[in-house]
Amino acid sequence: MKMTVTVNGEPVTADVEDRMLLVHYVRDVAGLTATNIGCDTTSCGACTVLLDGESVKSCTILAAQADGSEVVTVEGLAGADGELHPMQSAFRAEHGLQCGFCTPGMVMAAVSLLRENPAPTEEQVRSGLEGNLCRCTGYHNIVRAVLAAAEAGTAEPGTGVAR
Amino acid sequence: MIPATFSYRRATSVDEALGLADEFGEDAKFLAGGHSLLPLMKLRLAVPEVLIDVGRLRDLSYIRDAGDHIAIGALTRHHDIEHSALAARELPLLACAAGHVGDPQVRHRGTIGGSLAHADPASDLPAAVLALDATLVATGLSGAREIAAGDFFLGLFETALEPGELLTEIRVPKPAAAGWSFQKFTKRAIDWAIVGVAVQGDSVGLVSMASTPMRAIAVEEALAGGASVAEAASRAAEGTSPAADINASRGYREHLARVLVARALDESRSRAAPGAA
Numbered sequence: 356m357k358m359t360v361t362v363n364g365e366p367v368t369a370d371v372e373d374r375m376l377l378v379h380y381v382r383d384v385a386g387l388t389a390t391n392i393g394c395d396t397t398s399c400g401a402c403t404v405l406l407d408g409e410s411v412k413s414c415t416i417l418a419a420q421a422d423g424s425e426v427v428t429v430e431g432l433a434g435a436d437g438e439l440h441p442m443q444s445a446f447r448a449e450h451g452l453q454c455g456f457c458t459p460g461m462v463m464a465a466v467s468l469l470r471e472n473p474a475p476t477e478e479q480v481r482s483g484l485e486g487n488l489c490r491c492t493g494y495h496n497i498v499r500a501v502l503a504a505a506e507a508g509t510a511e512p513g514t515g516v517a518r
Numbered sequence: 519m520i521p522a523t524f525s526y527r528r529a530t531s532v533d534e535a536l537g538l539a540d541e542f543g544e545d546a547k548f549l550a551g552g553h554s555l556l557p558l559m560k561l562r563l564a565v566p567e568v569l570i571d572v573g574r575l576r577d578l579s580y581i582r583d584a585g586d587h588i589a590i591g592a593l594t595r596h597h598d599i600e601h602s603a604l605a606a607r608e609l610p611l612l613a614c615a616a617g618h619v620g621d622p623q624v625r626h627r628g629t630i631g632g633s634l635a636h637a638d639p640a641s642d643l644p645a646a647v648l649a650l651d652a653t654l655v656a657t658g659l660s661g662a663r664e665i666a667a668g669d670f671f672l673g674l675f676e677t678a679l680e681p682g683e684l685l686t687e688i689r690v691p692k693p694a695a696a697g698w699s700f701q702k703f704t705k706r707a708i709d710w711a712i713v714g715v716a717v718q719g720d721s722v723g724l725v726s727m728a729s730t731p732m733r734a735i736a737v738e739e740a741l742a743g744g745a746s747v748a749e750a751a752s753r754a755a756e757g758t759s760p761a762a763d764i765n766a767s768r769g770y771r772e773h774l775a776r777v778l779v780a781r782a783l784d785e786s787r788s789r790a791a792p793g794a795a
Contacts, residue, residue: 356526375520397624410622412627416552464622483622
């Protein structure tokens, strides 16, 4: 089917198979490969993107279901001048990553978490990230990073879609 | 993994959805959030030829006070129930259970109607609507009919919905007894319940204790007969037929049911009469 998804502020139109998954639309059609395919079974969260502002697992959504919607991937967070989103800065400052595979999904889940709860407790951060697995088990620094980003507030550069 | 080939059709109204279901018959499945159906399709456990996407029927997404009951549109997402002030006030059991489904990403997509119509005995919401004595509204081309939650779940992934019928509303009576509890035993946060228990008053729903979500009838009868929590909970495995799988043996699930029902009844009673326990 012919469809359009706005990805990181840019409309991306394509004629794709009805069965195409959103994660493949993002990676193969839009050409944005930061969003990883991990478990492919709605478990690990590596494929997390924002769909109309909320975190979702793009391996379990048909591209067709996102037709006409707005998707933001981790590539869409930084400002046009390359200035990092506060969540990205916090992950860097707090060393919230080891191998980095879970990081794009972890960051997007964390952005969605702070949109819903701008001042979470540590416990709320941990439960809010329950849908994202880090196989390096680097959770402590990830939680620290999210708490630091919350502390820093949400004024941010970027596309204006993920505040 | 990519699902087998199918044809995607998007409905813009309930009538259009019902018309498409009539046109394609048994080859078609309704698609709501897709978080139960799409994983099955990836594994080829479900191979519909047509998917009728009802996910944009926003007029089926609501939580309303309807006097003696709360009316919930079938396409209301778990996230919306979890965060609804009305649900928190009137149906805290359901709000709590909705907040235990999957993880935040899943709750942003999954719907109560999709979860109930999928009828997975390991799901959280079916046990909650059983304990709450909810009524489910099924709409077909010939009109709507009500199905008691107790008559809805017929088997593994099998419900009382007729071919072509769409689950459109869940009507949950305002509970007469205030106490409630939801217990979910998992190894990891996002897992399905190895065993789960939903309690409202003296009504008890069980997760993962049979091929369907079920009521703990023996426990309820014991409570009605004046038994203590400990006595009633000791009967939690009666009438159940839990599966043995990688997570638990049958005997372990039976043990968990007894332990979790006791915890749930204790918590429910402490909520009903704060300070008394």
